[in-house]
Amino acid sequence: MSESTQLGSQLVDLCSVLLLLSCFAIVAQRRLSACVDLFALQSFFLATTAALVAFLTGHRHIYLAAALTVVIKVIVLPRILRKVIERLNVSRELVMNINVPAGLLICGGLVVVAFFITQPIIPLGYLLTRDSLAIALAIILIGLFTMIARKKAVTQMVGFLVMENGVFLGATAAAYGMPLIVELGVFFDVLVAGLIAGIYTHRLQDAFDSVDTSELTVLKE
Amino acid sequence: MILQIGLVFMQLIMLLAFSPFIVGVIRKVKARLQCRRGASLLQPYADLAKLFGKQPVVSSTTSWIFPAAPYIVFASTVTAGLLMPVFISHTPLNFAGNIIALVYVLAMGTFFLILAGLDAGSAFGGMGSSREAIVATLAEPAMILSILAIALTAGSTNLSTIVHRSALLEGVVLAPPAHLMALAAMFIVTLAETGRVPVDNPATHLELTMIHEAMLLEYSGRYLALVEWAAGIKLLVFLTLLVNVFAPWGIATHATPSALAAGVTVYVVKVTGLAVIIGVIESMFAKLRLFRVPELLGSAFILALLALVFFYTLRG
Numbered sequence: 349m350s351e352s353t354q355l356g357s358q359l360v361d362l363c364s365v366l367l368l369l370s371c372f373a374i375v376a377q378r379r380l381s382a383c384v385d386l387f388a389l390q391s392f393f394l395a396t397t398a399a400l401v402a403f404l405t406g407h408r409h410i411y412l413a414a415a416l417t418v419v420i421k422v423i424v425l426p427r428i429l430r431k432v433i434e435r436l437n438v439s440r441e442l443v444m445n446i447n448v449p450a451g452l453l454i455c456g457g458l459v460v461v462a463f464f465i466t467q468p469i470i471p472l473g474y475l476l477t478r479d480s481l482a483i484a485l486a487i488i489l490i491g492l493f494t495m496i497a498r499k500k501a502v503t504q505m506v507g508f509l510v511m512e513n514g515v516f517l518g519a520t521a522a523a524y525g526m527p528l529i530v531e532l533g534v535f536f537d538v539l540v541a542g543l544i545a546g547i548y549t550h551r552l553q554d555a556f557d558s559v560d561t562s563e564l565t566v567l568k569e
Numbered sequence: 570m571i572l573q574i575g576l577v578f579m580q581l582i583m584l585l586a587f588s589p590f591i592v593g594v595i596r597k598v599k600a601r602l603q604c605r606r607g608a609s610l611l612q613p614y615a616d617l618a619k620l621f622g623k624q625p626v627v628s629s630t631t632s633w634i635f636p637a638a639p640y641i642v643f644a645s646t647v648t649a650g651l652l653m654p655v656f657i658s659h660t661p662l663n664f665a666g667n668i669i670a671l672v673y674v675l676a677m678g679t680f681f682l683i684l685a686g687l688d689a690g691s692a693f694g695g696m697g698s699s700r701e702a703i704v705a706t707l708a709e710p711a712m713i714l715s716i717l718a719i720a721l722t723a724g725s726t727n728l729s730t731i732v733h734r735s736a737l738l739e740g741v742v743l744a745p746p747a748h749l750m751a752l753a754a755m756f757i758v759t760l761a762e763t764g765r766v767p768v769d770n771p772a773t774h775l776e777l778t779m780i781h782e783a784m785l786l787e788y789s790g791r792y793l794a795l796v797e798w799a800a801g802i803k804l805l806v807f808l809t810l811l812v813n814v815f816a817p818w819g820i821a822t823h824a825t826p827s828a829l830a831a832g833v834t835v836y837v838v839k840v841t842g843l844a845v846i847i848g849v850i851e852s853m854f855a856k857l858r859l860f861r862v863p864e865l866l867g868s869a870f871i872l873a874l875l876a877l878v879f880f881y882t883l884r885g
Contacts, residue, residue, distance in 0.1 A: 362746055453867065
């Protein structure tokens with residue numbers, strides 16, 4: 349591996365590590381609005397990673413994916429989520445299914461699991477982004493964990509979006525991104541899913557006066 | 570041989586003389602950010618001199634631990650300071666122990682301070698001791714893990730070797746993510762162990778929030794001076810660890826007068842810069858509620874754990 353690709357590979361690693369760190373920040377954060385801000389920050393890191401990969405490999409369509417990430421995940425989706433939060437009567441999530449210190453430890457374990465699983469695959473790869481595959485899997489697992497650990501619809505949605513970020517990073521890491529048409533479809537899906545979840549959260553707020561999804565398990569007359 | 574002894578004394582004097590200045594710098598930065606003029610940078614020296622001149626008052630209910638603890642705390646902190654490289658990559662007490670010994674020599678000081686807090690039997694002392702015990706137990710795993718991550722990148726647990734190798738960039742496995750995370754973990758541990766703001770407030774004497782100050786409440790005169798001085802040296806030890814392990818560039822690697830002069834200058838500048846950063850952080854953040862401290866130290870632990878994991882996986 350030449351000097352410049354080595355440096356590029358390390359930069360990509362660094363960016364994906366920042367992505368992973370912002371995951372942990374989301375897990376540790378109780379304020380709903382701060383969770384959304386952290387998600388926007390994470391998406392920004394994702395766009396940076398994608399742009400970096402595009403620059404290093406010369407694949408033009410990854411630039412487009414990075415630009416779409418900035419527009420949809422850094423600007424539009426956080427704005428929708430902030431609108432939702434403005435209507436809520438809570439600003440912090442105090443009761444969770446799993447408390448924050450335990451959640452952080454579990455997430456640490458998930459990262460180890462993700463690295464352990466991808467360990468046999470990574471040496472087979474030849475792309476300069478191959479190390480990010482383990483981080484992408486870790487991000488997907490942590491996103492899933494966030495959806496399980498949190499009770500509020502907004503943070504569960506952030507967990508879902510974090511998972512999506514992980515999938516995107518995984519695709520970039522494993523195959524320099526999906527074909528452009530698939531990428532466009534995925535972005536559209538995420539946008540629509542974000543809109544629907546936003547509307548659903550509004551309805552939840554109207555019906556139960558709370559966005560605690562555990563209320564949905566209780567029968568109501 | 571004489572050179573060696575000379576270097577030991579130079580480092581000793583550096584630690585003893587420089588630590589009150591660092592405390593003064595942090596106070597000055599905080600005062601400036603609060604639009605006050607603040608006390609002179611030399612005020613901590615004057616405080617120490619004043620306390621050493623006063624007669625100590627010792628409660629009649631205390632045992633031998635109470636008067637002995639300040640000496641033990643002071644001695645263990647200074648020993649820890651001599652176990653690490655300060656302005657030259659050579660460590661004075663290199664034969665005596667490595668980085669793990671340093672952590673536990675410091676822990677011994679903390680342990681005796683906790684005992685001393687309990688000894689006088691006052692309610693505040695006991696409360697401070699129990700809190701200090703919580704913080705110390707939670708900070709220790711994070712500190713050890715981040716140190717292990719660094720030791721792995723340099724291939725040695727000997728601080729002198731770690732600093733020497735990373736200063737010259739020889740035989741070091743470059744793993745920037747691991748380094749950054751270990752640095753972040755170590756920084757949080759530094760704030761917790763030295764009783765700085767997100768964990769403890771060194772300027773408060775408000776009963777409900779004290780940790781470190783509560784343990785010292787019964788001390789006066791030269792005992793108080795010793796404990797305060799030891800706290801300053803402990804702060805300097807942690808800042809030096811951060812500076813020398815994570816950014817050792819400019820440290821003297823051999824004992825020539827010019828290299829030593831450069832090493833001392835670079836060291837003073839770097840540590841003072843770090844002290845300014847800590848002062849800014851103290852002004853920006855509020856103290857955490859005590860029950861949120863485990864979350865902060867838990868995240869430091871996770872960061873250190875990730876640093877270890879990344880060291881193994883991102884070697885390329």
